Amino acid sequence: MGQVFSSFWLYWFPNKEYKLVMVGLDNAGKTTALFKLHLGEAITTQPTIGSNVEQVEFKNLTFEVWDLGGQASLRPSWASYYKATDAIILVLDSTDRARVRIAKGELQSILGHEDLRTIGILILANKQDLKDAMSVEEMSTALALTDIRDHPWHIQPCCALSGEGLFDGMEWIAQRVNQLRT
Numbered sequence: 001m002g003q004v005f006s007s008f009w010l011y012w013f014p015n016k017e018y019k020l021v022m023v024g025l026d027n028a029g030k031t032t033a034l035f036k037l038h039l040g041e042a043i044t045t046q047p048t049i050g051s052n053v054e055q056v057e058f059k060n061l062t063f064e065v066w067d068l069g070g071q072a073s074l075r076p077s078w079a080s081y082y083k084a085t086d087a088i089i090l091v092l093d094s095t096d097r098a099r100v101r102i103a104k105g106e107l108q109s110i111l112g113h114e115d116l117r118t119i120g121i122l123i124l125a126n127k128q129d130l131k132d133a134m135s136v137e138e139m140s141t142a143l144a145l146t147d148i149r150d151h152p153w154h155i156q157p158c159c160a161l162s163g164e165g166l167f168d169g170m171e172w173i174a175q176r177v178n179q180l181r182t
């Protein structure tokens with residue numbers, strides 16, 4: 001009986017792959033986070049030129065996760081990945097006080113992009129293992145997160161090298177995706 005039900009379920013609701021796009025300034029830790037989620041391991045990275053894409057399975061959900069290069073010359077191309085995106089992951093180096101304003105500007109562009117209307121935004125406050133990391137409260141203030149009205153958002157402290165906090169962030173995305181399905 002269970003098998004009949006699951007065949008019926010799969011027929012009507014084939015396993016959808018949800019698209020996530022990971023952006024953020026260069027050196028934020030996007031590629032490290034992607035491979036930690038995909039392989040469970042921290043890899044040695046090089047600055048990304050273009051993009052990486054990998055599948056991530058989480059809680060019976062399948063995600064296609066795009067990791068885009070964050071260097072200044074590559075940022076204008078981020079928008080070409082936005083169509084049909086289910087959520088954005090904005091990765092920040094929590095020690096990068098000098099560029100938090102630039103990161104805020106990129107966040108404003110994301111919030112204003114027409115392909116991302118109402119899309120949820122997960123902000124990963126990465127590199128929390130480093131002692132000069134900004135707290136989540138400092139980063140929320142610097143990015144004016146509480147002024148965001150038209151997008152669900154969540155800020156998650158994490159360390160992409162150890163993986164700490166990454167799956168908590170995925171949990172928020174999984175909840176969003178499940179809410180949209182029901």
Ligand SMILES: Nc1nc2c(ncn2[C@@H]2O[C@H](COP(=O)(O)OP(=O)(O)OP(=O)(O)O)[C@@H](O)[C@H]2O)c(=O)[nH]1
Pocket residue numbers: 024025026027028029030031032033045046047048049068069070071091126127128129130158159160161162
């Ligand atoms: N201490 C610490 N270092 C990290 C963490 N995450 C990433 N790094 C390091 O930060 C550097 C940059 O990481 P990447 O993952 O390549 O950064 P990226 O955001 O993909 O950079 P681009 O591809 O240039 O946009 C690497 O030396 C990583 O090992 C973290 O949580 N803690």
Ligand SMILES: [Mg+2]
Pocket residue numbers: 030031032045046047048067068069070
């Ligand atoms: Mg990279």
